[in-house]
Amino acid sequence: MVLKDLFKKPQNKLEGETTEIKIPDELCCKCPSCGQMVLLCDLKENLQVCPYCSHHFPLGARERTGVACDEGSFEELFAGLRSKNPLSFPGYEEKLAAAIKKSGEDEAVICGKGRIGGMDAALFAMDGNFMMGSMGIVVGEKITMLFEYAAEKGLPVVSFCVSGGARMQEGIFSLMQMAKTSAAVRKHGEGGGFYISVLTNPTTGGVTASFAMEGDIIISEPGALIGFAGPRVIEQTIRQKLPDGFQRAEFLLEKGFLDDIVDRRKMADYLGRLLFLHKR
Amino acid sequence: MAAYEKVSLARHKDRAGTTDYIGKIFTHFVELHGDRRFCDDKAVTGGIALLFDIPVTVVGIERGKDLSERVKKNFGCAHPEGYRKAIRLFKQAEKFGRPVICFVDTPGAYPGIGAEERGQGQAIAESITEMLSLKVPTVSIITGEGGSGGALALAAADEVWMLENAIYSVISPEGCASILWKDATKAKEAAECLKLTAQDLYSFGVVDRVFSEDKDFDALCEEIKGALLEAVREKAALPKEELLDRRYQKFRRIGREFL
Numbered sequence A: 001m002v003l004k005d006l007f008k009k010p011q012n013k014l015e016g017e018t019t020e021i022k023i024p025d026e027l028c029c030k031c032p033s034c035g036q037m038v039l040l041c042d043l044k045e046n047l048q049v050c051p052y053c054s055h056h057f058p059l060g061a062r063e064r065t066g067v068a069c070d071e072g073s074f075e076e077l078f079a080g081l082r083s084k085n086p087l088s089f090p091g092y093e094e095k096l097a098a099a100i101k102k103s104g105e106d107e108a109v110i111c112g113k114g115r116i117g118g119m120d121a122a123l124f125a126m127d128g129n130f131m132m133g134s135m136g137i138v139v140g141e142k143i144t145m146l147f148e149y150a151a152e153k154g155l156p157v158v159s160f161c162v163s164g165g166a167r168m169q170e171g172i173f174s175l176m177q178m179a180k181t182s183a184a185v186r187k188h189g190e191g192g193g194f195y196i197s198v199l200t201n202p203t204t205g206g207v208t209a210s211f212a213m214e215g216d217i218i219i220s221e222p223g224a225l226i227g228f229a230g231p232r233v234i235e236q237t238i239r240q241k242l243p244d245g246f247q248r249a250e251f252l253l254e255k256g257f258l259d260d261i262v263d264r265r266k267m268a269d270y271l272g273r274l275l276f277l278h279k280r
Numbered sequence B: 001m002a003a004y005e006k007v008s009l010a011r012h013k014d015r016a017g018t019t020d021y022i023g024k025i026f027t028h029f030v031e032l033h034g035d036r037r038f039c040d041d042k043a044v045t046g047g048i049a050l051l052f053d054i055p056v057t058v059v060g061i062e063r064g065k066d067l068s069e070r071v072k073k074n075f076g077c078a079h080p081e082g083y084r085k086a087i088r089l090f091k092q093a094e095k096f097g098r099p100v101i102c103f104v105d106t107p108g109a110y111p112g113i114g115a116e117e118r119g120q121g122q123a124i125a126e127s128i129t130e131m132l133s134l135k136v137p138t139v140s141i142i143t144g145e146g147g148s149g150g151a152l153a154l155a156a157a158d159e160v161w162m163l164e165n166a167i168y169s170v171i172s173p174e175g176c177a178s179i180l181w182k183d184a185t186k187a188k189e190a191a192e193c194l195k196l197t198a199q200d201l202y203s204f205g206v207v208d209r210v211f212s213e214d215k216d217f218d219a220l221c222e223e224i225k226g227a228l229l230e231a232v233r234e235k236a237a238l239p240k241e242e243l244l245d246r247r248y249q250k251f252r253r254i255g256r257e258f259l
Helices: A040-045 A061-068 A092-103 A137-153 A168-190 A231-238 A249-255 A264-277 B003-010 B018-025 B067-072 B080-095 B113-117 B120-133 B148-152 B173-180 B184-194 B198-204 B217-236 B240-253
Strands: A028-030 A037-039 A075-077 A109-116 A119-126 A157-163 A195-203 A217-220 B027-031 B044-051 B054-061 B100-106 B138-147 B159-163 B167-169 B209-211
Touching: A028 A040, A037 A040, A061 A109, A061 A119, A061 A157, A061 A264, A075 A137, A092 A168, A109 A137, A109 A264, A119 A137, A119 A264, A137 A157, A137 A168, A168 A195, A168 B120, A168 B148, A168 B167, A168 B173, A168 B184, A168 B198, A168 B240, A195 A264, A217 A249, A231 B113, B003 B138, B003 B167, B003 B173, B003 B184, B018 B044, B018 B054, B018 B100, B018 B138, B018 B217, B044 B080, B044 B217, B054 B080, B054 B217, B080 B100, B080 B120, B100 B148, B120 B148, B120 B240, B138 B148, B138 B217, B159 B198, B159 B217, B167 B198, B173 B184, B198 B209, B209 B217
Parallel strands: A119 A157, A157 A195, A195 A217, B054 B100, B100 B138, B138 B159, B138 B167, B159 B209
Antiparallel strands: A028 A037, A075 A109, A109 A119, B027 B044, B044 B054
16 A cells, blocks of 8 residues: 555545546556556656556657657667568568558667766667567667677667567578677677666567677666566466566566666666766 | 478487487597586587597587487477576687587577576577687587577577578477467468578578588588588687687678668
8 A cells, every 4th residue: 555545535426426527538548557547648747657656658769768868969870771571571561661650760779879867878779669679680780780889989888678579570680680789799898888788668589688688787677578488488388377477577686687677767867877887 | 392391300300419419520528517507407418529639619409319308308498507508618618729519409498487587588698699709619500490599599600500401590480370370380381481491591691501411420420520620620720809700790791681
């Protein structure tokens, strides 16, 4: 029980009383965690975090860089690269076109440089609206280029991951992105480069098994699902229901795979502080 | 041959595994166990052996022959400890200047509670990074099924080779079909779409060499043995910086034509 519940007005109503204000559906949404109706404008103001229960709603890549960086400091790099269909996989081009329309982005990641808490950094943010943030050649290439760019400029890298894993439609090429990006992370780190990996809901598959887990510091937003295999695959394999909270950020913190869990509203400060401590 | 026929051949119960190759290609094999952290994952076999007169570290994932061996080896699905055992042996190889030879035959890393609890993703990521940074020559051979990240963890090598009837894929055809078409029985169509045969992968530059299987096992192993000697010698002669740079460029280049 939280403090505010103590002061809740009793729900008793007089018969026939109709003082309830009806809010149009397009102005509010129901929090999937606490079930409260939340005004979209309040949600936006609160960085897409539920004001009642702190459930973290998804954030698009563009909003993410906006939230993370000091106002107006984000400059996009390597924009405009679009995926082709290397295997001529049936239906892939249509899926790409739909994803471009849905997300308003060219691919599932945007890269750039900006200032976080006054500190210069290279950063990338994945977009869950673009084919579930899956990684194909272009996503891998942009991330690789960003680590190479950061290594050359002596910048730290901050990443915001959200991904269903490798992009199946690009077959073996998507698997190879795990090696390519890992090699770039390693090279950046070898030169003393600092890398903070921020995991958000969900981070799974080939992204977990590569750059997401390769940060010098790995943190997560509260409640994020983080794993290699997805929960459904595990349930099908072991034929039992998974325990509550399995593969959630809190579980990973307890098992020793995260440095910390950071609320989105405190994220920019937290990142700024860490970047400051690694100032070169 | 249709792609799915290759899938069936790659998974065939009588197909040779890591232990068979170790027995034929190397001598003086000493098996080493355990990740020094949690346990010994039997899906991964590792140790030291001689390739002609060169000491090498050998690591392989294998399914096992009969049912009891398969159960022990978890049908070739490694837990994080398997990858951590590999990482330990890689580091040891580097310390003593031994080339690393990997054999890969796995449906994929195990998707289970314990595996997730102990960081399957982190273990694979670390194994990939470790392989990419080893200052000794590395060769990986995909002998059967190269299943996704669980295979790549042992295949981020200077040279990646495949047997003619092996496959290597980001997802199993069954998994692909069930996700895309909600129907695992469409695995045959998925296998075609995924382009997972050795011949496809060679044409993409993902694989550097394909060994034909039109000969008996002894002759195949002789051929691999000769090729390994040549590759290991050539790479060992390179300055370390160049060895690492070539490896970086190798993975950097793959798929570039589709940008």
